Amino acid sequence: MYTSFDKVKSAIDNGTTVVDVVSHYLKQIEAKKHIHAFLEVFEAEAIQKAQEIDAKIKNNTAGKLAGMVIGIKDNLAYKNHKVSAASKILEGFESIYTATAVERLIQEDAIIIGRLNCDEFAMGSSNENSAFGNVLNPIQEDKVPGGSSGGSAAALAAGLCTASIGSDTGGSIRQPASFTGLIGFKPTYGTISRYGLLAYASSFDQIGPFTNTIKDAALITAVMAGKDEYDGTAIQEDINEFPIEKIEKGSLKVGYISDCLESKGLNPEIKTKLEQTIQVLKKEGHTVEPVSFPYLDAMVPTYYVLTTAEASSNLSRYTGVHFGRLADNVKGVEETYKKSRSEGFGEEVKKRIMLGTFVLSHGYYDAYYTKGQKVRRIIQNKTNELLSEYDVLLLPTTPDTAFKIGGVKDAIQMYLQDIFTVQANLAGNPAISLPMGTHSNGLPFGLQLIGKHQKESELLSISAYLMDLKQ
């Protein structure tokens, strides 16, 4: 019912209260409990906030997001609320501060309705790595919703909030958006402050929204974006708006990455949809050309060498002493750390910490970490070179549609989910997954656009245009 902010606002204009809107979502959350999108619902608090915002609306003092009900991924800090990154090691931990992104949403009167399930520390592509149980894809419940922001995708796709927030290190917003038929937007690295985002791989992590409309994606992202004294890697300017401009016929230069289109693992129906999209764009007079990006094979290895290295360092703070869960009956530092970490972290997280420690270790550092950094630079340079000639790059979001729960057992197979999404994180560019098709198996899938650094308006404008062309 309230699938976009415009719909919420028009209901409010016609006499619906924000309390009504929140109550609607709470009922839906209860009815769809079994998909397990939420780890916690802030029921009483959301109703109370809604009452306050109803009063503000009456007094004409409400913020830009009054009436917007948002779920946040469980790796975003929210003062006096639990945050666990879906890990046992942080079970019961309450945050003592609020992430900048969340704070800015609240400042504009968005209502935070709860914390959303995800893969533990954002490591995964199916949400099966959550320590608190997996999430069902609301489109077909025997399928995964994708990951790591699987709860964020499932909650919005099931109609449990107006929008949701996730984080994207290597595709964690775009891949679940593709699997659930949503828009998933990863802005340029640094557009949104990472302060209060539980770090996985700091030079990759970026917060972003899941929405049903481009207008909502632009609005929410702009609210969260802009400089922040708590994150030195954040953009140095204030951002008020990402205006959506009209795209004129024949004005675009689109490069489609032929290596992705020809990739062996790509589902033929996704390939066909991409080819059709290319034809539609050409018919509208745009320049659409194949471009070569010959590093597809290097993408996943480079991503996993570098992100695991960063993760091994970032996750060293979870000792059971400073944060979260302390193992029972332990003596001395070594035993305390060992037992708390062994019991607190899940298998995938442990695997990545070990891999990251290995690639950073003396003797292997140059062979893996330094080499990985060099390849990253080559990928960045090539991406920028292509985007100096084209407005956007067009490629699939995922090789296939959502898979069966438990259906992908092989780690490499799981990592290959990210083959088309990690380019934007390695290069830092903004990228978006747009719900462009439905497969004959009944599942949605997305197409992806990669834009120029800090040109979110341009990317969102082209996205809106492409989604309109589709209809």
Ligand SMILES: NC(=O)C[C@H](N)C(=O)O
């Ligand atoms: N976090 C992400 O962006 C997802 C990616 N599949 C990973 O496991 O690293």
